[in-house]
Amino acid sequence: MDMDEDLPASEPCPTFTNLASFTGPSASPSSYAGPEVEVRALASMATALYPLARAEGLRGLAAVLEKGNAGNGVAEYCYGCAAELLRDEDEDIRLVAVRLAGICVEKIAMREELSGDADQIDLIFLQLSSMARDMCAKVRIEAFNALAKMQRVSDGVLLQSLSKKMIKTDTGSATGKKISPKLVFPCAAGIFAHGIEDEFYQVRAAACKALGELAKFSNQYAQKALDLLMDMMNDDTEAVRLQTLRTLLDMATYGHLSVQEKHMHMFLGILMDANVIVRNAARKILGLVKLPKLQMFKSALDGLIAGLEKDPEDQEIYGVLFSIGKNHGSFSANIAKHLAKEISMASDGELILDKPRIKALLIVSILAPCSVDKEKELDIPAVIFSHAIPLLGTISCALGEDTQDSLLSHLFHRCGLPFWGKRLVSSDGKDSECFSVETADGTHAQIGKTAMSTNCLDEVVIMQSARLILETVQGAWAMRKSCIIGEVQSTLRTCKEEVNILAVNSSGSAYGFLSFVSDYIDAVQLIVEMWRFVQSENSYAFGSTSQDILLEKFDTSVRRMKCCYVGLHRELEVQVLELALLAILFRLSELAICSELVLDKLHWITNHLDGLCADGSYELSDFSQEVKKSFDANCIDCNPAVNICSFLEIFDLKPATNFGMVNARSAVLKVCDTDTDTENPLSCVRGLPVGVSFDVSLQNIACHDRIWLRMIAGESIQHVFLDLSCFGGDDKVKSCSTVIPFYATPMACSFVLRACLVIECPFGSICDHQEGHGGPRDCVVQLCDELDVYFVSADMSKGGG
């Protein structure tokens, strides 16, 4: 080959700047010789007789090049030297030669103004390719590394590097003509096909990397390279698999990845890979590519859903679903159509939102209109959007950015809810831009731009979401008989999560309501749990204690619903009372004897229910009627055994239509002025009473409510009644600072006082009356979390200080 004659010919005339760069260093006395003499000397060393000298010569040239002061032509000259030694007998020299060639290639590629001879580049590519078949693994690695740096290689040559079989050069095409016969190195063909099945994983990884780098320059090549990469996904070395994924991800990012049907199998396989890094990368890739066929789109979805079913906590999948849905507008629309049918078919609660499949499909469906396929009118059934709202939290969490608002308004817009008339106002007072379907081109960036940075969701929207969640809860309860309990439970759990996510971003009345819904779901969850106990043949095997605990928890949540909210609509109030009835029935069935106190409460509730329904606007439910019948008709003494099962059979959760303006009663309790903790305890004197000044603030507490401050230290408990008349503020917020003495200080050097505000339940709860201490007359419900106040005895703290 006459490399050396050809290379200089391809060089343009020296430009002035190039000359300057050369004369520059020569002028300084320290490097009088200048690089050209250095290069010359090293080059002649590289042709020396002794292998070590040759190797040193090449290394020296590489060092000169890497120093960067390689002027025009030096890289080519060095390449010439390297090329001479590519066939050296000594494998170390071949290694150094390929390394030097790689550096030269990089330098040549870096130069923008490359002279045109494409044959030259192709020749270099082929020459380096032939080194990828060297018998020495290190040489092969170096050869692939050098190939990765190549640019402007003609398509024909690139394609040939993928296939061992000689590609018949199409004489008609321009690319075919370019490879003149003298440029062909027979072994350069299919070096990547060889590379991916190399014995050494380092070579395989290098080949894979080079594949990815070269794919940037030719789409045709990228397509064919994908076949090889798919095979590499099966490699038994993890390092190679990871490199393959990196390459695929790169290709996907640069838009060179066009997945075909035959590749889907592999993608689906790696979606389920045992390695989480592999799984995540596979998803990311799927999120970036464009799938040409509906079938592939569906199988990709199935793959993702399978992953979701395996690990429902995996939030990242939602993000991927989001982008995949957006990238394939018409396919998403197709999914939406089928999903809508499915939703309408499944009438009474059979469609459980918790099912990852439905969740995933909903996410994909709602994104159809955001897709890039703008030209098509995509018709997404409104039912999809209304169902998607409860998932909003999940979706926006997956997106990570505050795109919630825009997305939400988009959803409402789409499902044609009347609320749309009212524009969302963001916290900073500006009108948030409507999520415009027409202009969204479906990229994250676009959504991000239209979204305003507000965390506060519109109240109306929340109510709407909550309504849907409640429907779901009721649906789940309705399904308890026909369905696996576990599924019902997981539905409820999801609903709870959704509520919590919504609650985080809300305040005021919306927050109050969500908090109520949360309690409500708690209660339902507990009933389901108890139902499971009751249903099971040997309920006693579980031990009555666990049932006790459940019952206690249930009582608490019912009490909370009764006492901690104001402004409940009558409809909700009826439901709460029915839950209370249920709690009593549970208690009765468990005790198996009718405590008079309990029965009193039962009657109190039934009467109350009668009162609420008296005006005829509501009908007493079957359940309440049945309870009333069985306890009215019979004498108290002769009906000791309550068959809880039969009551549970008929107990129903009716979907509420009105909620009212629910506000949560809550309280904030703080120790004045100081932050007390274990590091900064308050001081006291052992055995003597201590006064603690508290800041108390109460929300939505009326003057007739009975509020107590409960203080517990070790064994001793003390209740202090708070006189609300001393409080400032209105019905909404009351506050007051007061010093309260605690008498029962223990005889300890240090102790923790657990303080808490509680409210008396005014009616029909069934917990035992607490005697002594002059405490509350009835059951109480906590209004705030317990506050820990740390004390250390004064002499101790002095001694310590």
Add this chain to the structure above:
Amino acid sequence: MAIECLVLGAGQEVGKSCVVVTIGGKRIMFDCGMHMGHHDCQRYPDFARILSATPGATDFTSAISCVVITHFHLDHIGALPYFTEVCGYNGPVYMTYPTKALAPLMLEDYRKVMVDHRGEEEQYSYEDIQRCMKKVIPVDLKQTIQVDRDLVIRAYYAGHVLGAAMIYAKVGDAAMVYTGDYNMTPDRHLGAAQIDRLKLDLLITESTYAKTVRDSKHAREREFLKAVHKCVSGGGKVLIPAFALGRAQELCILLDDYWERMNLKIPIYFSAGLTIQANMYYKMLIGWTSQKIKDSYTVHNPFDFKHVCHFERSFINDPGPCVLFATPGMISGGFSLEVFKRWAPSEKNLVTLPGYCVAGTIGHKLMSGKPTKIDLDKDTHVDVRCQIHQLSFSPHTDSKGIMDLTEFLSPSHVILVHGEKPQMAFLKDRIESELGMPCYYPANNETVSIPTTHYLKINATEKFITSCTAAQARDGLEKANLLCGNHLSGVDGDVKADEGILLMEKSMAPKILCEDELLQLLGTERHSVQFESLLSSRVEEVQTTIVDDVVSEF
């Protein structure tokens, strides 16, 4: 000097590999194989020709310097006990350690099949094998063996099967490589062939797949696994006839891996104790396997097959799916034939055949066309309704690999053996046209003579050396200036040509000297010859022709 190459076997065919090469008076026999397709005298190479080609030699021991066996396949070693014990060769026999360990297993297995099952006359006995193996000198890879004062041999890794080697042989300046069977791509358990770049006069290479270019092994593996999985999930039985060593292990690693990944519970059986024993050898000879296994065997030895168990003869008629490895490959008799007879009639079952089956075996019959009935002999027929899957992976290199190796080694001449004639002709053309090397593919019992290079040591006169260095220094300076001016076009004159006169006289060492030194030596004066070119032009016509004419004057 020349290399004489007598092809006794595997010339334009596959089977009974045996090439006798004469270099500088040394005679080396590469491989000593038998032909599986013949049952008469043709099964062994025609050893008598060695004696007739060696005037003066009375026995094989004096005629042959050494025998080198490349690997344990019977078509490369099958005739060795016959040659040493029956023909009486008593000289050194070289083979690698694993080949020495595994060869007796192969030989004994085959002897048993021949004698016990086919009832043939015994060609050599068990004791013959034992005695033969005692004569073997084991060699290691890249170990240089001085066979005698002039002959040096060295083994290189060949892939193909455990212990397979390519053999480098050198006598004086003449050097050659005999590849044996080799594989240029690694498989599940073996690495790719690996050799140094050597100065060679001759390369004798196998050419089983002289025309085939195989695509990636991944696709082929997938295909195989798919076929097997489909069969067993349909309740069928899979018969994999294989030789005890080599393919069986590779396929087993593949299946064992797949079983693990897919969590399959269907049993995989090995038919003979032989193979279990062979697996043990594989475990011991880890150093000869692929890089991957070498890297990882301390953690997991891939020859510890989790899903493989021993097969009892009584299992043949058991219901339910299974996979069975049975010897011999190509279903040339023995247990694999027995199982084939039972399983072939069910369409649920599957028989996987190796990529290459010798003509005359049942495997070959199954591969050629789709027979529904196979005649074993006059009276017995087997109905073939089962699926036939032809394994498309092979431990032999493909055409691309042969070209790659040839290009890498760049020998002066190439001889092709171990292939089929038309394909060999095709490959010969490629080697000659693309690589520019003369290439031959002699038939059995033909001899090819190859000229060799001879290196001469010459002395140079002091004056010549001084003039050379002076010219170089001048040249170098000039080029440095050129580089500075960026005129790289002057750079290509890197070949430092100097003129001198080579003087070779009888009984004196050759030496190189300067022109004027020669004049001095000869005692003559300088003569000069001048040339002048004459241009004749005809102006009458529009076009002008320039005619170069050289007139010489004395």
